[in-house]
Amino acid sequence: MVIHGMIEDMLSKDWLIRYLLERSDLTLTQADTLMIFFEYRSRGDSLSGMILARDGGEVSKGSFDRSLRQGKNNIKRSLNTLIFSYYLGFFDKELLRSLVRICDLLLDLRGLEIPESRLKEVADVIEEACNRFVG
Numbered sequence: 001m002v003i004h005g006m007i008e009d010m011l012s013k014d015w016l017i018r019y020l021l022e023r024s025d026l027t028l029t030q031a032d033t034l035m036i037f038f039e040y041r042s043r044g045d046s047l048s049g050m051i052l053a054r055d056g057g058e059v060s061k062g063s064f065d066r067s068l069r070q071g072k073n074n075i076k077r078s079l080n081t082l083i084f085s086y087y088l089g090f091f092d093k094e095l096l097r098s099l100v101r102i103c104d105l106l107l108d109l110r111g112l113e114i115p116e117s118r119l120k121e122v123a124d125v126i127e128e129a130c131n132r133f134v135g
Contacts, residue, residue, distance in 0.1 A: 007032040015119055016109065019126070025078055030071030037068050091133055102129050 007028065011018050021031055040050045051064045059067075085091065102125065114122065 019123060025074040026071055029067050033067040034071040095132060
C-alpha cells in the first residue's frame with residue numbers, strides 16, 4: 001500500500017472513508033499522519049521519510065510528532081471509552097462481536113465499486129450498530 005499523497009485521493013474516491021472519518025475523533029491531518037506512520041513503520045522507514053509523505057508537503061518533525069501523538073491519543077481515548085462502557089455493563093460481549101463482524105465486512109468492501117443505491121444501506125448498518133451501543 002503506497003501512502004504518499006493518498007489521503008486526499010482516498011477521500012475523493014471512497015465514500016466510506018469520508019463517512020467514517022467524519023464520524024471519528026480524528027482530524028484529517030491526524031488520519032493522514034497515522035496512515036503514514038503505520039505504513040512506514042512496518043517497512044522500517046525513518047521519521048524523515050514519513051514527514052516527506054504527508055499530504056500538503058513537508059512539515060517540521062515537531063508538527064508531525066504532534067499530529068501523530070494527538071491521533072494516537074484520540075484512538076486510545078476511544079478505546080478506553082469502549083472498555084469503560086463495557087466494564088460498566090453498558091453492553092454485552094455479543095454487541096462487541098457484532099462490531100468486529102461489521103468491521104470485517106467493511107474491510108471486504110474496501111476498494112469495491114458500490115452502487116450509490118447501496119451506500120445508504122451500508123451507512124444505515126453502521127448507524128444502527130452505533131445506536132445499539134448507546135441504546
